[in-house]
Amino acid sequence: MTEEIERYEADDMVTGPRPDNSPASLMAVALSKGMDLDKLEKFMILQERYEATQARKSYTVGMAKFKKNPPEIEKDRHVEFKTTTGKTEYSHATLGNVTTKINSALSKHGLSAAWITEQSDKGVTVTCKITHVLGHSESTALTAPLDTSGGKNAIQALGSTLSYLERYTILALTGLATHDMDDNGQKAVEYVTEQQISTITDYLNNTPNSSEKMFLKYMECESIGKIESKDYNKALASLKAKEKQEKEKASAK
Secondary structure, three states: OHHHHHHHHHHHHHHOOOOOOOHHHHHHHHHHOOOOHHHHHHHHHHHHHHHHHHHHHHHHHHHHHHHHOOOOEOOOEEEEEEEOOEEEEEEEOOHHHHHHHHHHHHHOOOEEEEEEEEEEOOEEEEEEEEEEOOOOEEEEEEEEOOOOHHHOOHHHHHHHHHHHHHHHHHHHHHOOOEOOOOOOOOOOOOEOOHHHHHHHHHHHHHOOOOOHHHHHHHHOOOOHHHOEHHHHHHHHHHHHHHHHHHHHHHHHO
């Protein structure tokens, strides 16, 4: 199958460049060369897998670039109110401050954030989804009861909860924290570099039986970009071992 695809593409190089490399244009070229419908269907499946892989890789690289120079989120609002047990006060970054700075920084790398909300007996659930222009997206969700503190009415309680969850889901998904956020005196975590992310992604793509989900479970992290620098050699060793295992199985057949 691969040889036939390469032959059709090679023939096309002789007859002239095609206008684009979309599945539709490649199908037109293949049809003109006599490829039957059964093989065309397999060809389309390969194209879809290729595009999904490229989209996922572009998302990962884009997020890595974003995290390399993340925006600084200042706590720009101070809140205080009386409760039955005394006075409560705290500072936080407003939703507008968080979303404006993060979305502006994300857009430079082909990424954008959006939210989906749901209400249930447990309260409100907000899901933040970050999507790359090529289509790949990742999301995280948080659920909380309505915030009735400070004598808020039902609408105010809902608005306060939504704002809180939208702020913290995007901060969680991007791995950011607001400036001066308490980190219990611990140093910031250093994650794998853009080049290391690309290397890991290539190993996963080049070993068909490798599962990104299982790999991340083994590494105990939620995404490739969240692998700590100190664990990169561990990740690479496991991927190389998997690659070697697959090659040995293939040669034994």
